[in-house]
Amino acid sequence: MIMKATKSKTSPKKITESDSTKLKELFVDGLKDIYWAEKNLAKALTKMAKNTTSEELKAAFEQHTTETEEHAARVEEIFGLIGEKAQxxxxxxxxxxxxxxxxILSSTDKGTMVRDCGLIMAAQKVEHYEMASYGTLRNIARTLGHNDVADMLQLxxxxxGETDHKLTELAEAYVNEEASVE
Structure with missing residues (x-):
């Protein structure tokens, strides 16, 4: 069930120093979480790229590995901007x-489009998790008044989102169809 957000007719609650401190702690914790995620995802994407059948999917994973390393570096920069140690x-x-x-790698046969289909599925789950994380962190950054950080998180x-779209295009262009006839 999707709930529609409604705006309160009363004035928004003023954020107190205590609220701001608690929210910043939550924000920093979220950054630590996504920092670990990005660093470990880079390793996983390298493994996924080595185990694909499709050269296009391999190239997409390799490109996203580079982007993921950039994302980790961007999170490190964000830590610095908010006066925290990257952890x-x-x-x-x-x-x-x-x-x-x-x-998926252990349960599918090497050199098959079924494996590629499964890897796309796994990668898109990762992308959706990351999009949820970055979107939430962006919103918290804005609330805390860190608009520069919010812009970096939006990037x-x-x-x-572009990676997710690219994976969908590959799946729809040929991977799923070829997997269906293996």
Whole structure:
């Protein structure tokens, strides 16, 4: 069920110093989480690229590996902008998504479009997780008055969306159809 957001007719609550501190702690925790996710995803994408059948999918994974490394560097820069040390905190969600990709590799045959289809599925789950994370972090950054940081997070969010779109195009162009006849 989708709930529609409604604007309150009362004035928004003024953010107090205590609220701001708690929200910043949540924001920093989210940055630590996505920083770990990006650093570990780069390794997983390299493995996924090596195990694809389609050269186009391999190229997409290789390009996204480079972008993912840039995303991690951007998160490091964001830490600096908000006066925090860049630190990673294990991201259970990304760990699970990477494990799911590994399971697809172990349960599909090498050199098949079924494997490529499964890798696209796994990668798109990752992209959707990242888009949710970056979108939320962007919104919190805006609330905290870090519009420069929000813009940086939006740039990453846009790139994640482009990757998701590219993966959909590959799946629809031929991967899914070829997988269906294997």
């Amino acid at each position: 990673a905190k294990k991201c259970a969600a990304m760990e699970g998504l990477i494990e799911e990709a590994n399971e 990453t969010l846009d790139q994640e």
